[in-house]
Amino acid sequence: MHANSPILQPVTIGGLSLKNRIVMAPMTRSRSDDAGVPPEYAAAYYAQRAGAGLIVTEATNISAQGRGYPRTPGIWTEEQVAAWRRVTDAVHERDGKIFLQLWHTGRMSHPDLHNGGLPVAPSAIKPEGQIRVHDGMKDFVTPRALDASELPGIVDDYRRAAENARRAGFDGVEVHAANNYLLEQFVRDSTNHRSDEYGGSLENRLRFPLEVVRAVVDVWGADRVGIRISPVTTAPGNTPLDSNTMATFGAFVDALSALGLLYIHDIEGVTQLSREATDGISFTALRERFNGAYIANNQYTLALAEQTLAAGDADLFSIGRPFIANPDLVERLRTGAPLAEAPKEYWYGGDATGYSDWPGLNGR
Numbered sequence: 461m462h463a464n465s466p467i468l469q470p471v472t473i474g475g476l477s478l479k480n481r482i483v484m485a486p487m488t489r490s491r492s493d494d495a496g497v498p499p500e501y502a503a504a505y506y507a508q509r510a511g512a513g514l515i516v517t518e519a520t521n522i523s524a525q526g527r528g529y530p531r532t533p534g535i536w537t538e539e540q541v542a543a544w545r546r547v548t549d550a551v552h553e554r555d556g557k558i559f560l561q562l563w564h565t566g567r568m569s570h571p572d573l574h575n576g577g578l579p580v581a582p583s584a585i586k587p588e589g590q591i592r593v594h595d596g597m598k599d600f601v602t603p604r605a606l607d608a609s610e611l612p613g614i615v616d617d618y619r620r621a622a623e624n625a626r627r628a629g630f631d632g633v634e635v636h637a638a639n640n641y642l643l644e645q646f647v648r649d650s651t652n653h654r655s656d657e658y659g660g661s662l663e664n665r666l667r668f669p670l671e672v673v674r675a676v677v678d679v680w681g682a683d684r685v686g687i688r689i690s691p692v693t694t695a696p697g698n699t700p701l702d703s704n705t706m707a708t709f710g711a712f713v714d715a716l717s718a719l720g721l722l723y724i725h726d727i728e729g730v731t732q733l734s735r736e737a738t739d740g741i742s743f744t745a746l747r748e749r750f751n752g753a754y755i756a757n758n759q760y761t762l763a764l765a766e767q768t769l770a771a772g773d774a775d776l777f778s779i780g781r782p783f784i785a786n787p788d789l790v791e792r793l794r795t796g797a798p799l800a801e802a803p804k805e806y807w808y809g810g811d812a813t814g815y816s817d818w819p820g821l822n823g824r
């Protein structure tokens with residue numbers, strides 16, 4: 461029994477009262493239709509997981525241009541907004557809180573998603589490896605470098621997506637600046653070789669991501685905006701993305717802190733694979749540079765969360781994979797009940813099976 465665990469007690473961050481310190485991490489599940497509309501059963505899926513203090517949705521495309529993977533949801537059409545409204549209503553009925561994760565995949569995409577057109581990126585640099593498309597895996601292609609004149613339009617897409625998230629009833633939004641999608645492609649010096657005011661110096665590389673964050677803050681107020689970062693993650697390849705990772709992320713976090721954001725959501729280590737702080741990164745140093753809340757992620761268990769909270773090294777803890785097969789994960793942590801495990805075949809694609817049909821404790 462862990463009913464008294466400090467992780468499982470109510471907490472307030474910014475102006476947001478949460479049932480506990482557990483966050484459901486964003487997880488792409490690829491069940492939307494080709495128009496990027498989440499299915500009806502997504503409302504049940506998220507509501508079943510409303511025992512989390514906060515849910516961060518699967519990454520959600522801000523525009524058609526932002527898409528990188530088949531059957532991922534969007535937030536740029538009225539149909540998408542209406543479908544998300546069903547989700548937020550269902551979560552709020554269960555007294556949960558839910559943020560939408562705002563996504564533009566940049567070069568981590570494929571012409572199959574863009575009627576044969578090239579994905580866009582800060583620079584024309586091909587990612588290593590392959591990407592999932594409708595009919596299996598394909599090699600990445602060299603993206604088209606964005607012209608500076610196109611960037612204000614993308615900032616507007618983020619602003620519109622943030623406004624749509626408000627209309628859809630979310631409690632806030634998380635800007636996805638992790639896992640080498642568009643915003644991180646600008647931040648990292650290996651993926652940004654621009655020679656204009658959006659590349660080169662650290663200040664220039666941070667310019668576009670910060671313009672995006674400011675636009676989203678204009679819509680929501682800084683106390684309802686979080687951001688996700690993954691300083692150690694090397695995706696899509698295995699080599700560090702930065703020549704000086706700590707300097708880059710130190711400056712990024714300082715700027716985010718100055719904007720007064722609600723939280724930074726830090727993937728500590730290589731996403732899903734390792735918790736090691738390689739490449740000169742210190743997670744605690746990043747946390748200390750940020751005035752708002754710190755959400756720690758990557759392979760957290762209740763015991764590790766308790767230890768980290770006691771050391772003062774995080775405020776909230778996001779958990780991903782265990783939420784797939786354990787809709788009532790928080791209840792199971794509270795009671796010490798065993799955790800179910802989801803076979804990988806259910807992670808991406810398919811229908812309600814392996815998604816919204818996992819039973820809670822005692823089959824509830």
Ligand SMILES: Cc1cc2nc3c(=O)[nH]c(=O)nc-3n(C[C@H](O)[C@H](O)[C@H](O)COP(=O)(O)O)c2cc1C
Binds near residue numbers: 488639779808
């Ligand atoms: C199926 C799956 C989908 C994911 N999709 C996203 C996503 O949409 N956005 C994101 O920021 N991270 C995504 N991640 C990463 C998770 O949020 C999390 O960082 C990772 O699973 C490590 O946490 P865990 O050890 O608690 O699972 C995904 C992970 C999995 C397993």
